[in-house]
Amino acid sequence: MSGMLAKAGLQLALVLLVAPLLSGIIKTLKARLQNRRGPNILQTYRDIFKLLRKGMVIPETASWIFPATPYIVFATAALVGLMIPMVATDAPLSLFGGVLAVVYLLALGRFFLALGGLDAGSSFGGLGSSREMTISAIAEPTMMLAIFTVALAASSTNLSEMAKVAVSQSWKFLAPSQMLAFAALFIVLIAETGRIPVDNPATHLELTMIHEAMILEYSGPYLALLEWGASIKQLVLMTLVVNTFFPFGLSSDWTARGLGLGLLYYLTKMFLLACLIVLVETTNAKLRFFRVPELLMVSFIFGALALISTFLF
Amino acid sequence: MNTLPVGAIFTLSAAAYSAGALASLAAWRKPALCRYICCGSGLAGAVFGGLAAVFGILQGTPVRWSVSSGISLIAYSFDYDALAGFFNLTLAILAGAVSIYSFSYLKDFEGKRNIGVFGFLFHLLFLSLTIVFTAANAFLFLIAWEVMALVAYGLVTFYHEDRETRRAGLLYIVMAHIDAGCLLLGFALLMQVSGSGDFASFRTAAVHLSSSQQSVAFVLFFLGFGIKAGVIPFHIWLPAAHPVAPSNISALLSGIVLKAGIYGMARMFLDGLGVLPSWAGLLVLIVGVASAVLGVLYALMEHDLKRLLAYHSIENIGIILIGLGAALVFRVAGHPQLAAVALIAAMFHTVNHAIFKCLLFLGAGSVLHSTGTRNMEKLGGLIRPMPATAFCFLIGAVAISGLPPLNGFVSEWLTYQSLLAGFGATGGLTRILFPLAGSMLALTGALAATCFVKAFAITFLALPRSAESRNAHEVPRSMLVGMGWLAISCVALGIGATWFLPVFDALTEQLLGQRVGANLITGSGLVLSVGVHHGGTVSTAVIGIALLVLVLPATLLVLIGAKRFARRRGPTWDCGLPGLSAENEFTATAFSKPLRMIFSALYQPRREIQAVFDVSPYYPKEIRFESEIEPTFEKRLYVPLKDLLLRFATRMRAIQGGSIHAYLAYIFVTLVLLLLFGVRP
Numbered sequence: 001m002s003g004m005l006a007k008a009g010l011q012l013a014l015v016l017l018v019a020p021l022l023s024g025i026i027k028t029l030k031a032r033l034q035n036r037r038g039p040n041i042l043q044t045y046r047d048i049f050k051l052l053r054k055g056m057v058i059p060e061t062a063s064w065i066f067p068a069t070p071y072i073v074f075a076t077a078a079l080v081g082l083m084i085p086m087v088a089t090d091a092p093l094s095l096f097g098g099v100l101a102v103v104y105l106l107a108l109g110r111f112f113l114a115l116g117g118l119d120a121g122s123s124f125g126g127l128g129s130s131r132e133m134t135i136s137a138i139a140e141p142t143m144m145l146a147i148f149t150v151a152l153a154a155s156s157t158n159l160s161e162m163a164k165v166a167v168s169q170s171w172k173f174l175a176p177s178q179m180l181a182f183a184a185l186f187i188v189l190i191a192e193t194g195r196i197p198v199d200n201p202a203t204h205l206e207l208t209m210i211h212e213a214m215i216l217e218y219s220g221p222y223l224a225l226l227e228w229g230a231s232i233k234q235l236v237l238m239t240l241v242v243n244t245f246f247p248f249g250l251s252s253d254w255t256a257r258g259l260g261l262g263l264l265y266y267l268t269k270m271f272l273l274a275c276l277i278v279l280v281e282t283t284n285a286k287l288r289f290f291r292v293p294e295l296l297m298v299s300f301i302f303g304a305l306a307l308i309s310t311f312l313f
Numbered sequence: 314m315n316t317l318p319v320g321a322i323f324t325l326s327a328a329a330y331s332a333g334a335l336a337s338l339a340a341w342r343k344p345a346l347c348r349y350i351c352c353g354s355g356l357a358g359a360v361f362g363g364l365a366a367v368f369g370i371l372q373g374t375p376v377r378w379s380v381s382s383g384i385s386l387i388a389y390s391f392d393y394d395a396l397a398g399f400f401n402l403t404l405a406i407l408a409g410a411v412s413i414y415s416f417s418y419l420k421d422f423e424g425k426r427n428i429g430v431f432g433f434l435f436h437l438l439f440l441s442l443t444i445v446f447t448a449a450n451a452f453l454f455l456i457a458w459e460v461m462a463l464v465a466y467g468l469v470t471f472y473h474e475d476r477e478t479r480r481a482g483l484l485y486i487v488m489a490h491i492d493a494g495c496l497l498l499g500f501a502l503l504m505q506v507s508g509s510g511d512f513a514s515f516r517t518a519a520v521h522l523s524s525s526q527q528s529v530a531f532v533l534f535f536l537g538f539g540i541k542a543g544v545i546p547f548h549i550w551l552p553a554a555h556p557v558a559p560s561n562i563s564a565l566l567s568g569i570v571l572k573a574g575i576y577g578m579a580r581m582f583l584d585g586l587g588v589l590p591s592w593a594g595l596l597v598l599i600v601g602v603a604s605a606v607l608g609v610l611y612a613l614m615e616h617d618l619k620r621l622l623a624y625h626s627i628e629n630i631g632i633i634l635i636g637l638g639a640a641l642v643f644r645v646a647g648h649p650q651l652a653a654v655a656l657i658a659a660m661f662h663t664v665n666h667a668i669f670k671c672l673l674f675l676g677a678g679s680v681l682h683s684t685g686t687r688n689m690e691k692l693g694g695l696i697r698p699m700p701a702t703a704f705c706f707l708i709g710a711v712a713i714s715g716l717p718p719l720n721g722f723v724s725e726w727l728t729y730q731s732l733l734a735g736f737g738a739t740g741g742l743t744r745i746l747f748p749l750a751g752s753m754l755a756l757t758g759a760l761a762a763t764c765f766v767k768a769f770a771i772t773f774l775a776l777p778r779s780a781e782s783r784n785a786h787e788v789p790r791s792m793l794v795g796m797g798w799l800a801i802s803c804v805a806l807g808i809g810a811t812w813f814l815p816v817f818d819a820l821t822e823q824l825l826g827q828r829v830g831a832n833l834i835t836g837s838g839l840v841l842s843v844g845v846h847h848g849g850t851v852s853t854a855v856i857g858i859a860l861l862v863l864v865l866p867a868t869l870l871v872l873i874g875a876k877r878f879a880r881r882r883g884p885t886w887d888c889g890l891p892g893l894s895a896e897n898e899f900t901a902t903a904f905s906k907p908l909r910m911i912f913s914a915l916y917q918p919r920r921e922i923q924a925v926f927d928v929s930p931y932y933p934k935e936i937r938f939e940s941e942i943e944p945t946f947e948k949r950l951y952v953p954l955k956d957l958l959l960r961f962a963t964r965m966r967a968i969q970g971g972s973i974h975a976y977l978a979y980i981f982v983t984l985v986l987l988l989l990f991g992v993r994p
Contacts, residue, residue, distance in 0.1 A: 052874040057883040061776055061893070063696040070871075075863035079856065093859065095840060096852040100729055101717060103755075105856070107762055108716040114766040118899060120885045121775035126899020133766055134907040137759035144729075144755035148748040152736055157729075157849030217885060221874040225867055293911045300752075307748050 007254055008082050008092035014263075015081035019231040020044035022238070022270060029278040044231065048224045056220025061121040069116030070218065070225035076109035077232035084236055085243050087262035088251040089163040098157035099147050102240070103140075106192075106233060110136055113226075117214035128213025131289065135198060135210065138296050139191045145303030146184040149177060149310055150244050159240075166247035173245045180306035182245045186276075187299035189241055193234040195277060197287040197295065208286060235270075238277075242269040319369045319376045319393055323401075326361035327443055329354050334436035341429020348419045351432045352791070355412030358439055363405030369398035373819045377449065387510060392449035395819035396584075400446040400576050402816075403664045406802060407568045407671050408439050414675050414795025415561045417788065418682065431471065431559075437464045438565065445573050451500040451510040458496065458573075462489035465570055468562045469554045481553040488540055488550040495537035496577075502530050503585065512585060519587030527586055531593050534581045542574025544634065545604040546946050548627045552611070555626070556619035556687065560678020563619055567626040568671035575633055575663055582641060583656070583824040594641030595743060601634025602750050605757040610915060613764045613908055614942050616689045616901045618677045621768055622670065625713060628757060629666040632728060633659050635750055639731045644825060648738045651731060653827040654843055657817045658727035665720040665806060669712040672799035676706035679788040679796070680772060684781040689768070689901045694777035698785040703773045705796040710769045712803040714762035718853035718860070719807035723841065725758060726851055730843045760908075767904045776895040808857050811841050902940060909942070917943035 024041040031038020040046075058066060080102050082093040097105070114133050117125035151157050153172070154165035172178055191198045199210040215226050243250060249265025251258030287295060333354025340346045369376065379390035393401075415435070422428050441464060444457035466489070470482035504510055506526065507518030522530070536547070543551035551571075555563045582589055582597070608627030615621035636659030643652035679702045680695060681687055696703040712719040732754070735747035777783040787793075806813055811834045818830040835842045835850070842850040887893040909918050920940040924933035968979075 052870055054874070056880045058880060059885040060882050061694075061885055063774060065696070065774060071864045071867050072860075074867045075860045078863045078866075079859050082859070093855070095836060095850050096855040096859070097717075098849040098851060100726055100849065101851050101856065104715065104717050104722055104726075104758075107714075107759065108711070111711065111714060111716060111762050111766060114763075115770050115774065118766070118770035119774045121893060121895075121898050122885045122887065123897055123899050124886070126904060129766060129770070130899065130904045130907055133759075133763035134911070137756065137763050137908070138911065140759035141752035141756040145748060145752040148733060148736075148751055151733060151849075152748070155737060155847045157733065161849075220880070221871040224874075225871070289907065290910055303752070304749070308745065311745065 004092055007090075010254075011082055011086060011092050012078060014086060015078060015232055015235065016228075018267075018270075019081075019235040020048060020228065022235050022274065023231040025271065026274050026278055029274060030281055033278060033282045044227075048228055051219075051224035051227070052221050054220040056218075056222055059120040059122075059217050062119045062217070065112070065115050066119040066217075067222065069112045069119075070222040070229070072112040073109040073229040074225045074232075076105045077229040077236065080105050080236050081232055084159050084239055085163040085250060086239055087259055087266045088254055089160055089167060089247075090252075090254065091160050091163075094158055094160035098159055099151065099162070099240075100157050102159070102236070103143060103147070106236075107136070107140075109229065109233070113214055116218075117216075120217040122217065124213045124216045128210055128216070131210045132214055135191055135292055135296075138293055139188050139299075142184055142296060142300040142303045143188045143192075145300065145307060146181045146188065149181045149303065149306045152307075152310055153178075163243055163247055163250055164252075166244060167250050167252070170248055175309075177306045177310040178245060180302050180309060182241070184299045184302035184306060185241055185244075187295060187302070189237050190277070190280065191292070191296060192237055194230075196281040197284040198292050200286050238270060238273050239266075242266075242273050319365050319372060320378050320391075322361050322368065323365040323376075323391075323393060323443075323447070326358045326365055326405075327440060329358035329361055330436045330440040330443065333358065334433045334440065337429050337432025337436065339429075341427055344419075344423040344428045347428040347432050348416055348423075351419060351428070351435060352412050352416035354436065355415070355439065356409055358436070359405045359409035359412060362401055362408065362443065365393070366398045366402035366405060369393050370395060370402070370816055370819055373822075375823075379449075387452040388450050389453055390449040390511060391444075391447045391453075392512065393447055395823045396576070396579060397447045399660060399664075399816070399820050400572065401443065403572065403667045404439070404442055404446065404569050406664075406799075407565060407667055410671060410675070410795045410798045411561050411565055412795075413798070414564075414678075414792050417791040418559075418561050418678065420789070421682065426471070431468075434464050434467045434471075435562075438468065438562075438570075442569060442573065446576055449512045451504065451512070451515075454512075455493070455497060455500065459493055461570065461573065462486070462493065465489070465566060469558045469566070471559055471562070472557065475557065478557040481550075481557045485550045485554040488547070492537045492540035492547075495533045495540070499530050499533035499537060499581075502526060502533070512580070515585040519585065522587060524590070527589065528593075530586055531582070531589055534577065534586070535593075535597070538574040538577035538581070539600070540574075541577070542571050542630045542634075543627050544574075544600055544630055545607050545627060546950055548604070548608070549947055549951060551627060552615075552620050552623040555623040556617060560619070560674060560681055563623075564671040564674035564678065567623060567674055568667045571626055571630060572663055572667055575630070575637070575659075578634075578637060579656075579660070579824070582637070583644075588645055589641055591642050591645045591739075591743070594638050594643075594645065595746065596638070597634050597641060598638030598746065598750060601631045601636075601638050602753045604628065604631030604634065606631070606753055606760075607915075609757050609760040609764060610908075610912060613760060613767070613905045614916060617687045618680060618689055618692075618768065618772060619674070619687050621689075621764065622673050622677060625673075625761065625764070626666075626670055628761060629662065629670065629713070632725065632754065632757065633662045633666065635659075635754060636662060636724075636728045636731060639728075639735055639747070640825075642735065642743075643731075643738055646739050648734075649825050649827045650829055650832075651734050651738055653821040653825050653829045654727065654734070654833070655731035656821055656825065657814065657829070657833070658724055658731050660817060660820060661727060661810075661814075662721075662724035665712070665724050665803075668799050668802045668806070669709045669721060672705060672709040672796055672803065673713065675792070675796045675799070676702055676709060679792055680785075682788055682792070683785045684779075686779070686781055689771045691779040692772045692777070692782045693775055693779075693895060693898065694773070695782055695785055696773040699773075699787045701793050702788060702796065703769075705793070705800045706773065707769055708800040708803050710765035712807070714765050715758045716762065717807070717851075718857040720803050720810070721807075723807060723810040723851075723853055725754065726841070727843070728754060730848055734843070734848065763908070764905075767901055771899075771901045771904065775898050776893070778895045778898065808854050810853055811838055814841070902938075909940075915945065917945070919943070 114129035117129035251262035375394035441461035448454040507514040612624030640655035927934040
């Protein structure tokens with residue numbers, strides 16, 4: 001019990017600290033690739049710190065749902081962060097929720113985020129909520145299909161079990177089913193984290209924004225919690241992708257040496273995935289909203305093919 | 314333990330319902346007294362029914378009793394086994410909540426409607442359901458089934474002045490009789506083989522059924538029970554009939570009367586018809602997937618709060634059928650343990666859906682009671698005048714969206730797990746169906762969440778859209794107690810799922826010969842598991858606690874920040890226009906627009922826009938917008954069917970000349986033919 005709590009505390013600290021860094025790295029990399037200087041890598045920390053010390057304005061029309069939402073978004077994201085293996089195969093809370101719980105906890109956060117968007121009463125929040133729920137709804141079947149494909153290999157939805165099986169066959173990602181599932185999950189990752197070509201995290205133009213539109217009315221510490229929560233969600237989904245398909249360097253225990261080495265591997269893998277995301281963001285234009293279902297359909301087909309090929313090869 | 318008088322307590326419950334029915338009718342001149350009777354005897358019946366169910370389930374051995382009718386085929390025999398106990402428990406939970414709710418809800422009827430008749434039908438509905446769930450004889454079952462259908466008709470058409478209500482009632486009663494006809498044929502077929510109307514004799518005779526007899530019986534029962542449960546494509550009566558009934562009745566119709574169809578399927582498919590071939594299970598699974606996905610897609614387009622909920626019933630019946638279908642497939646494939654898990658998933662979802670759908674309908678009923686409209690586009694901002702109703706509705710919305718840590722999540726999680734296991738447990742190409750069904754379940758869940766964001770946010774959040782919702786008030790206490798009890802059940806069955814699961818042990822043992830309850834629980838009773846190394850684990854209790862714990866650091870961060878600057882209220886950003894009004898708000902139609910575009914192949918939406926311009930052609934003064942989706946099933950399936958039937962009827966008119974002599978001749982010829990066939994040895 002106390003061992004588990006210690007692990008949970010350690011991983012929570014890791015999740016909370018690395019998530020803003022990852023956002024910072026992605027922003028800086030993107031700027032460099034576009035020949036801009038870009039913000040400092042630590043800018044996201046500064047933003048969160050600044051926002052936490054600011055005052056906030058709550059819309060007059062909002063009910064208690066509005067202030068409750070940031071807490072729920074933050075708590076669900078952080079809890080999910082404790083369920084996935086990051087540097088060690090043995091995640092602190094993996095016994096209490098596998099990959100299905102991860103998906104549905106993120107959905108709980110999104111449910112309240114969408115309510116929060118509508119609570120203020122402006123059209124911006126509504127359109128953001130509507131678009132966010134729509135995209136996530138059509139991304140969900142693909143996500144589940146890809147997850148099922150991977151879970152079938154481990155015959156478990158428990159993430160630590162899946163990681164253990166993956167570690168024992170580290171090069172399995174070369175198998176056609178895994179490559180297809182990776183492609184499917186990568187597209188879902190882009191959609192769920194709200195990146196180009198699905199959503200543009202840098203925009204505040206009402207015709208194009210999705211996530212930013214939902215949180216338009218938030219300010220101060222609440223906005224900080226939401227931004228932090230969003231970066232944790234991004235971290236969690238990226239971790240899920242790298243550690244399921246490329247389980248190199250996952251520590252099998254919680255010793256200092258194993259963790260140190262595992263952390264090194266983990267950060268390297270995340271950096272590489274971040275590079276891939278930046279590359280996709282920079283080389284693609286944002287899709288028109290009604291083109292997004294087509295992209296997700298492609299990913300669904302990847303998922304279905306992945307599933308069929310597990311059973312052929 | 315054998316001394317627990319399950320039969321006696323059960324009889325008390327039935328007696329309470331009967332007494333309530335008669336007393337209401339007798340006291341119809343005194344509306345206030347009728348309300349007390351409705352609440353009191355309904356509650357008493359529910360308490361006794363619940364006690365009997367709990368004792369029956371604890372005891373584990375079926376209780377049988379029988380009253381002879383003097384006719385050899387018909388016996389008034391009852392069998393209180395685990396399946397009966399489980400459905401009676403579900404009924405009791407709902408009956409209690411609705412009885413309490415009705416106490417204040419019926420106050421509106423005083424002086425306007427006959428509460429005596431209402432109370433009579435109300436109690437008769439409970440009584441017939443109790444008998445349907447306990448009958449051990451096909452005749453008794455069919456009688457109770459028919460009473461249930463007729464009583465439900467009476468309740469659906471309670472607001473009979475309304476044309477829409479009468480039409481819905483007609484559709485309902487026609488469909489109810491098609492389903493009763495299918496059941497009658499199915500039972501006749503079984504009785505021919507077994508020589509008796511007793512369910513026990515069907516069980517023993519099942520081995521003598523030829524495979525074609527078994528298939529025909531399966532199809533008949535699937536049709537009959539499927540129509541009652543409202544599976545697609547037999548669902549058309551459901552979104553018509555459920556919304557027009559008084560709201561407490563809508564809650565019962567969607568909560569428990571639909572479940573009579575599920576009960577029948579569980580009873581016949583797992584017990585009465587022997588081991589069904591795997592195509593039957595796959596058919597149930599596929600129909601389940603279709604109902605789930607189409608149900609929620611149609612729900613998304615609804616802006617009538619009660620119709621939206623009715624479509625969600627179709628969706629959830631689909632989810633139940635996915636579990637039931639998987640259980641049937643696993644049983645014939647020789648995986649009884651897996652079958653038991655899938656059956657538990659289906660049955661758990663049955664009780665969960667009963668509870669949260671009842672809660673949501675009661676919530677919608679409170680909204681209707683307070684504002685007088687079911688149209689979401691006229692609601693809004695109700696969370697301020699009706700905070701308790703809003704909170705209960707929110708709990709129901711989170712539960713029905715299958716979000717942790719509430720009860721809907723647990724049963725959907727079990728369904729996913731059985732689908733995942735289905736891939737390894739079956740051979741050939743059919744195994745690919747299981748993960749695909751899983752991904753469709755994911756789509757359903759996500760769309761349901763979308764739909765309930767819309768339903769909750771447009772109804773309860775932001776600014777009121779009409780005078781009715783501006784003048785809304787909180788509903789009386791008894792209505793809140795009824796809803797509160799169901800909301801607490803949602804939370805308790807979610808967080809405490811591992812304590813509730815052993816309830817299903819007796820049920821799975823009876824139907825599949827397996828007790829898996831103990832295997833499903835590990836980690837000091839907190840963790841739900843279908844196998845730690847294979848399958849997966851989850852703990853809603855820990856998730857619930859962990860969420861609360863993780864809110865703490867967030868609160869600390871905000872509190873530290875809030876020391877320096879106060880939080881203040883300010884107007885919502887209105888793009889510089891003077892003042893934000895309800896017209897600026899997002900509407901339900903707008904919210905579901907992206908999905909209407911994406912699934913336009915299914916919806917075939919039609920829209921009409923008329924704009925009135927004043928000065929500039931860029932700024933319309935007034936816009937009239939009308940949008941409609943095509944009712945595909947009605948147009949493509951039922952209208953041609955109805956036309957065919959009418960054409961046939963016109964042909965048949967030729968032999969109905971109106972001449973008494975001709976009719977007498979028909980009767981004579983029929984008699985002779987019957988005698989010829991009947992007398993033949």
